[in-house]
Amino acid sequence: MIVAGVGCRAGASALEIEAAIAAALERAGVASSALGMIATSSAKGGEPGIAAAASQRGVRLVVVPQAAFEAAGARAVTRSERVLALTGVPSVSEAAALAACGPDARLIVPRVAVGPATCSLASTEAVS
Numbered sequence: 001m002i003v004a005g006v007g008c009r010a011g012a013s014a015l016e017i018e019a020a021i022a023a024a025l026e027r028a029g030v031a032s033s034a035l036g037m038i039a040t041s042s043a044k045g046g047e048p049g050i051a052a053a054a055s056q057r058g059v060r061l062v063v064v065p066q067a068a069f070e071a072a073g074a075r076a077v078t079r080s081e082r083v084l085a086l087t088g089v090p091s092v093s094e095a096a097a098l099a100a101c102g103p104d105a106r107l108i109v110p111r112v113a114v115g116p117a118t119c120s121l122a123s124t125e126a127v128s
Contacts, residue, residue, distance in 0.1 A: 001036035002028075002108070002123045003062075005097025006050050007083075009116035014052035020117035021053065024109045028121050037062055039100030041069050041092050049117075064099040072099035078111040078120075097122035 004021050025032055038054040038061050040047070045063035054061035064072075066088070073089025075098050080090055089095040091111050098105050101122040109121040 001101075001125070002030060002034045002121055003097050003101040003105070004035055004038045005093040005095065005100065005120045005122065006038055006040045006053070007044060007092030007096065007118040008047060008049065010047070012047065012049045012116040014049045014056060016115050017049045017053035017117045018056065020112060020114040020119035021057075023114050024112045024119040024121050027112060028109045032057075035059055037100060039064055039096040041087060041096055042066050043087060044092065062100045064096050068099045069095050072096075075107075077107060091118070091120065093118040093120040096120075
């Protein structure tokens with residue numbers, strides 16, 4: 001299963017979130033149907049655009065608890081000092097994807113930014 005971790009600026013629309021997810025899936029070279037869930041931080045869990053994007057894709061939205069989010073952030077490969085200062089992790093989308101996918105997860109696509117949204121993909125399986 002592939003997990004899309006999503007971060008965004010406040011008020012990002014479902015269309016903007018979807019554009020970031022689609023770009024990450026395209027970069028990974030995997031079908032849209034391979035996406036099993038969308039994950040985000042507890043700080044972004046109330047963003048209507050993220051919830052709407054998950055609903056439109058027919059996948060579950062997981063809001064990652066802060067402790068798990070911060071623990072997974074140590075495995076992020078992208079580093080934003082601004083994001084680190086605001087959230088406690090260097091990349092919201094990478095930390096969310098890794099945390100929701102589990103301790104054996106690896107990033108298959110690091111943070112992709114499209115407009116006000118970011119998406120990273122994680123999996124516990126080899127993706128071909």
